[in-house]
Amino acid sequence: MYPKRFQDNGLSKYSYTTRILVKCPRCSALAQIVTADLHKISSDRKLVCTHCGLNKLKSSPGYGFSYKPVDPFFGELLWLQVNCCGKTLWFFNYEHMFKVKSYVEASLRENLRFSHGWSNRSMVSRLPNWVKSAKNRNNVLKAISNLEKSGKISLS
Template identity: 25%
Template sequence: MKRFVDNGLSSLELLKPEIWVCCPKCDHLAKIKETTLESIQKIEVVCTYCSYRKNLENYRSTSYDFVNYYFNLNSNIEEWAGACNITIDKKCLSCKEGKYKFEKDFARKSAIPRFINVECNFCLKIQTFDQAQFEISKLMANKVGADPYYHFPLYLASPVRQGLICAFNPQHIQILKDYIQADLRERKYPNYNKSYFSRLPAWIKSARNRKEILKALLRLEQMTTTIQP
C-alpha cells in the first residue's frame, strides 16, 4: 500500500527553484528564476530557445490561492486595465428595510458599464448607480494553467476530460504523482486549509480519475526529458 503524508506544503513552496512557462515571444520553454548577484535579488523570465529575457521584479503581485486569487490592491485601481469585480451593497433609503445588492466579474476594466440598475430586495424599487458608487476590486479568477505571480501560461500542462493538469516545474510533477498514486493519504498539519493539497479540485483527489491523471502526469514527465539542460 502506497502512503502519502501531507506535511502542510503550500502552493507557493512549489514555485521553487523555478517556474516553467511558455515564452510570450516564441511559445517555447522559458523559466522564471530568482538570482542573487552581489546581494541584489533579481527575478527574470528567460527563454531557453530564443533571446527573450525580461526583468519581472516590478511586476510581482501577491497570490493567496493556486486556483482563485485576488490581487493585492497596493497600486492605484485607475492604472489597472485587467479583470475586475464590481460590488454594490447599499441600503434602500425609500423602504429602509431592504438593500441594493449587486456583484459581477468583468474580464477587463473597460467592459464595466457607466451605470448599473439595481432592484431593492425588499420594496423592489429600481435605482441607478454610477461608477463612483461601485466597489471595484482587481480580480484574476480561475487562473489554472498560469503561474500565480506573473500569469504566464504554464509550459507543463496537459488537458484531461475533467480539466487541466499542470505543474510549475519537474519537482511539482513528482509531488503530484506521489499524491495521486497513494492508496492512503494522511495529513500531519494542524491548519489543513493552508495546504496545497486541500486546494486541489475534488476530481483530482478522486480515485476514480487516478489512471487518467497519472497518464497526464506521465505526458508531462516525457516533456521534461526532451528539454536540453
C-alpha cells in the same frame, strides 16, 4: 504488500513558485521564471529564455493566481499542462508535478500535524476535488505520465 503511503509535507502552492516553467512569449520554447532570493517569497522575478535570450524582470510582483494554466507573475502559459477529465491539469514545475503524482498514486494519505494544528493550506490539501477523486485516479495518472513522456523534460 504495504499500501503506498503519501505524507503531506505541508508545503503550500506558493512553495512551488520559486521556479516556474513557462512557454516563452517570444519564441514558444521552454522558458523559466526564477526568483533571485529563495528565502524571500516576494522577491523580484525574472523570466529567462535560453533559446531566444529573452530576459524580463518584474520587481516584487504580487501573486495573481487564476484558474487558467498561467504563471502567477507574468501570466504566461505554463509549460506543464495537459488535458484530463475535460479539464486542464497543470503544474508549475516537475517537483510540483511529481508531488501531485505521488499524492494521487497513494492509497494511504497522511497529514502531518503542525504546531498550529492540522494543515489545510498545503498544496495537496487544496487540490481540486476532481484530481483527488478516486474515480479519476487512473485518468490523472495517465495524463501525468503522458506529460512525462512527451519529451518535454529537456531542462538542464
